[in-house]
Amino acid sequence: xxxxxxxxxxxxxxxxxxxxxxxxxxxxxxxxxxxxxxxxxxxxxxxxxxxxxxxxxxxxxxxxxxxxxxxxxxxxxxxxxxxxxxxxxxxxxxxxxxxxxxxxxxxxxxxxxxxxxxxxxxxxxxxxxxxxxxxxxxxxxxxxxxxxxxxx
Amino acid sequence: xxxxxxxxxxxxxxxxxxxxxxxxxxxxxxxxxxxxxxxxxxxxxxxxxxxxxxxxxxxxxxxxxxxxxxxxxxxxxxxxxxxxxxxxxxxxxxxxxxxxxxxxxxxxxxxxxxxxxxxxxxxxxxxxxxxxxxxxxxxxxxxxxxxxxxxx
DNA sequence: CACAGTTGGTCACAAATGTAACTATCCATT
DNA sequence: AATGGATAGTTACATTTGTGACCAACTGTG
Numbered sequence: 001x002x003x004x005x006x007x008x009x010x011x012x013x014x015x016x017x018x019x020x021x022x023x024x025x026x027x028x029x030x031x032x033x034x035x036x037x038x039x040x041x042x043x044x045x046x047x048x049x050x051x052x053x054x055x056x057x058x059x060x061x062x063x064x065x066x067x068x069x070x071x072x073x074x075x076x077x078x079x080x081x082x083x084x085x086x087x088x089x090x091x092x093x094x095x096x097x098x099x100x101x102x103x104x105x106x107x108x109x110x111x112x113x114x115x116x117x118x119x120x121x122x123x124x125x126x127x128x129x130x131x132x133x134x135x136x137x138x139x140x141x142x143x144x145x146x147x148x149x150x151x152x
Numbered sequence: 153x154x155x156x157x158x159x160x161x162x163x164x165x166x167x168x169x170x171x172x173x174x175x176x177x178x179x180x181x182x183x184x185x186x187x188x189x190x191x192x193x194x195x196x197x198x199x200x201x202x203x204x205x206x207x208x209x210x211x212x213x214x215x216x217x218x219x220x221x222x223x224x225x226x227x228x229x230x231x232x233x234x235x236x237x238x239x240x241x242x243x244x245x246x247x248x249x250x251x252x253x254x255x256x257x258x259x260x261x262x263x264x265x266x267x268x269x270x271x272x273x274x275x276x277x278x279x280x281x282x283x284x285x286x287x288x289x290x291x292x293x294x295x296x297x298x299x300x301x302x303x304x
Numbered sequence: 305c306a307c308a309g310t311t312g313g314t315c316a317c318a319a320a321t322g323t324a325a326c327t328a329t330c331c332a333t334t
Numbered sequence: 335a336a337t338g339g340a341t342a343g344t345t346a347c348a349t350t351t352g353t354g355a356c357c358a359a360c361t362g363t364g
Contacts, residue, residue: 018163021166021167116163122292129282130281130282
């Protein structure tokens with residue numbers, strides 16, 4: 001038998017690490033707000049850019065349009081975001097956070113950043129080169145140019 | 153507004169990279185054999201250890217028992233693995249690859265290793281420290297001690 | 305300005321995954 | 335050896351996700 005040690009295999013390791021980190025991260029926004037990952041991504045994107053179409057959110061947060069559509073609806077029902085028709089293109093809607101949504105965003109962001117900081121601090125001096133290498137890896141696997149991807 | 157750039161946020165980046173790598177990796181086993189990720193993980197584990205219970209496979213490949221159960225059934229229907237009752241514990245079954253399963257395994261493994269090698273080569277000298285740091289990260293996020301996790 | 309092809313968004317359906325209940329067996333204690 | 339609790343594995347059900355069809359509105363070409 002040729003040998004491949006699954007636990008050493010890079011795609012497997014990356015997936016496990018990403019899943020574990022996301023799982024831990026859930027403790028940041030889960031308990032208080034009970035968001036799903038797609039909802040978190042939409043919130044984060046709108047917090048970052050103020051106003052955006054669903055299409056643009058999907059591009060920026062790497063989610064398929066149906067995922068965005070559902071997350072948007074969920075956030076709308078929660079009264080965290082509002083839609084208004086676009087003037088230039090009446091197919092699309094411009095989405096913005098409501099005051100309530102902004103409040104939640106402002107609550108979560110510092111916790112998210114603290115979570116990330118803590119993680120990087122635990123890595124110590126290795127964190128800097130790690131981030132650089134991840135950047136290169138992103139280019140190699142063409143993370144930038146993918147259509148409907150996945151989770152945080 | 154406080155700011156968090158989603159595209160720079162570590163959990164998000166890890167997820168995207170992992171998803172992209174897995175997606176690319178699919179090209180290794182997908183076209184020829186049309187496996188799912190859970191099936192691939194079971195195959196890889198049995199290829200690595202010859203004979204194993206479903207429970208042990210789940211532990212080693214970080215999958216929930218129902219995922220393992222379904223993947224095992226699929227591989228069994230494909231005639232890639234066989235079950236036999238365990239002597240010591242009649243609740244569990246010992247799973248092994250059939251000749252056909254071994255053949256597929258031996259076909260896929262070199263491609264998988266080549267895929268990984270290619271990825272690491274593209275990273276060049278950064279690949280070595282990356283792997284080390286991933287090891288540390290695995291410990292920090294306690295990848296080792298999780299129950300029913302996820303994908304490669 | 306009419307028509308063909310494209311695009312933003314939603315919905316219905318299918319496939320995949322997680323959760324909980326259940327069966328059979330094991331193990332420990334009495 | 336009988337009972338109570340754990341454990342391996344499967345199944346049924348709920349939830350999430352992906353796929354494709356669809357509608358309305360846009361764009362370009364003639």
